[in-house]
Amino acid sequence: MATVPNDISDVIEADRKNVWHHLIQHKAFENVDPRVMIEGKGMRVWDATGKEHLDAVSGGVWTVNVGYGRERIANAVRDQLIQMPYFSGSAGSIPGAKFAEMVTERMPGMDRVYYCNSGSEANEKAFKMVRQIAHKKYGGKKHKILYRERDYHGTTIACLSAGGQPERNAQYGPFTPGFVEVPHCLEYRAQVETENYGEWAANQIEEVILREGPDTVGALCLEPVTAGGGVIVPPEGYWDRVQEVCKKYDILLHIDEVVCGVGRTGEWFGYQHYGVKPDFVTMAKGVASGYAAIACMVTTDEVFAMFKDDADDPLGYFRDISTFGGCTAGPAAAIENMGIIEDEDLLANTTAMGARLMDNLWALQEKHRVIGDVRGKGLFCGAELVADRQTKEAVDEKKAQAVAADCMAQGVIIGVTNRSLPGLNNTLCFSPALISTADDIDQITSAVDKALTKVFS
Numbered sequence: 001m002a003t004v005p006n007d008i009s010d011v012i013e014a015d016r017k018n019v020w021h022h023l024i025q026h027k028a029f030e031n032v033d034p035r036v037m038i039e040g041k042g043m044r045v046w047d048a049t050g051k052e053h054l055d056a057v058s059g060g061v062w063t064v065n066v067g068y069g070r071e072r073i074a075n076a077v078r079d080q081l082i083q084m085p086y087f088s089g090s091a092g093s094i095p096g097a098k099f100a101e102m103v104t105e106r107m108p109g110m111d112r113v114y115y116c117n118s119g120s121e122a123n124e125k126a127f128k129m130v131r132q133i134a135h136k137k138y139g140g141k142k143h144k145i146l147y148r149e150r151d152y153h154g155t156t157i158a159c160l161s162a163g164g165q166p167e168r169n170a171q172y173g174p175f176t177p178g179f180v181e182v183p184h185c186l187e188y189r190a191q192v193e194t195e196n197y198g199e200w201a202a203n204q205i206e207e208v209i210l211r212e213g214p215d216t217v218g219a220l221c222l223e224p225v226t227a228g229g230g231v232i233v234p235p236e237g238y239w240d241r242v243q244e245v246c247k248k249y250d251i252l253l254h255i256d257e258v259v260c261g262v263g264r265t266g267e268w269f270g271y272q273h274y275g276v277k278p279d280f281v282t283m284a285k286g287v288a289s290g291y292a293a294i295a296c297m298v299t300t301d302e303v304f305a306m307f308k309d310d311a312d313d314p315l316g317y318f319r320d321i322s323t324f325g326g327c328t329a330g331p332a333a334a335i336e337n338m339g340i341i342e343d344e345d346l347l348a349n350t351t352a353m354g355a356r357l358m359d360n361l362w363a364l365q366e367k368h369r370v371i372g373d374v375r376g377k378g379l380f381c382g383a384e385l386v387a388d389r390q391t392k393e394a395v396d397e398k399k400a401q402a403v404a405a406d407c408m409a410q411g412v413i414i415g416v417t418n419r420s421l422p423g424l425n426n427t428l429c430f431s432p433a434l435i436s437t438a439d440d441i442d443q444i445t446s447a448v449d450k451a452l453t454k455v456f457s
């Protein structure tokens, strides 16, 4: 039961009048109330009507990994704010130093943490470093950044320039030059028939590098498991070949862990499933589970050294600042968040509950022909809906949305890929908190079962 009084009609009116919600067409709010969430506990949230929901998407966008109502995080943030809320990141802070040590201990080979406050911003930091390295070492030539079709790296113009989702990008151009797309690696929608699709897809990256000229390509930026582009788990053999290619052409590897990072896939980081050795790792959402805004760009001693080798060069260091990267609430929350994951053994729970979620989704696939493919890693799963299993023609996106809407009416919040790829916004998304129990998982898939029956019968 929610403890906040339900009559907050003044809040709803203020929201309707003055708030511009994210990623939503507002016309409907002329007739219906905007949804306002007022309380959360564990896996459950209550909206302004008092209705309880099981949240299968961790705050809508795979963020609240340790669940709602964590007093341990709130108390640490409160204490830290009273002691020292802020000082510019040119100086250090106690939680900043402690969390940097804590996170790099869980990332062998990674050494330096640059704090900022959104996933987009963290990615921008890595892009800027790649550009600066190009200037420092290669006369500006090796400046191109490769990104992959269907991946997303954030909302700023440079991040959209590295965005492989045409519906996210449409109408926001012109974009930043020097970003080049490589093909996706979704085997279900393989571009060719081949025995070893993983190797083939990675070889396509090499083709692009050779086309562009290896001496012009500075970095490759990839999500370990693509999130909003359709929950794409890379095929067997993909990452080994990707790493070989990067090594061969001296290309830095930037892994965007904004969604996968800090436990979501059952390892601390998604890349750790695949033996990847990154040069940059960016993370945001799950770092403090949304209790405070924090993002990190983590890099190696080798990269860091390039920015301090010539102390006499006034332009030689990383001349960048993120004002709110100096907020101490972020790392204070992140320390407790990581502590909770460890103390409650949530990585193991994520693996176990992720397996149950996949089993349940496969069972639904047996029952509902509309489920063409089920994909996932840990508590990060997707079910792609198709009108025809043979041709793999996607269902009308309105039908996929109707499934999510029906689940919502049943009190279970699931996701669906949205304004991402034209004609392919057809994947149901599941990313419940890492504290999920077997009952929670079964409740989620049972709601989906009912919704699929209703929408497609």
Ligand SMILES: Cc1ncc(COP(=O)(O)O)c(C=O)c1O
Pocket: 061, 117, 118, 119, 120, 121, 123, 152, 153, 154, 155, 223, 227, 228, 256, 257, 258, 259, 284, 285
């Ligand atoms: C993989 C990935 N990278 C980056 C971002 C951008 O993060 P933010 O919204 O915090 O800027 C997102 C956001 O959804 C994401 O999914």
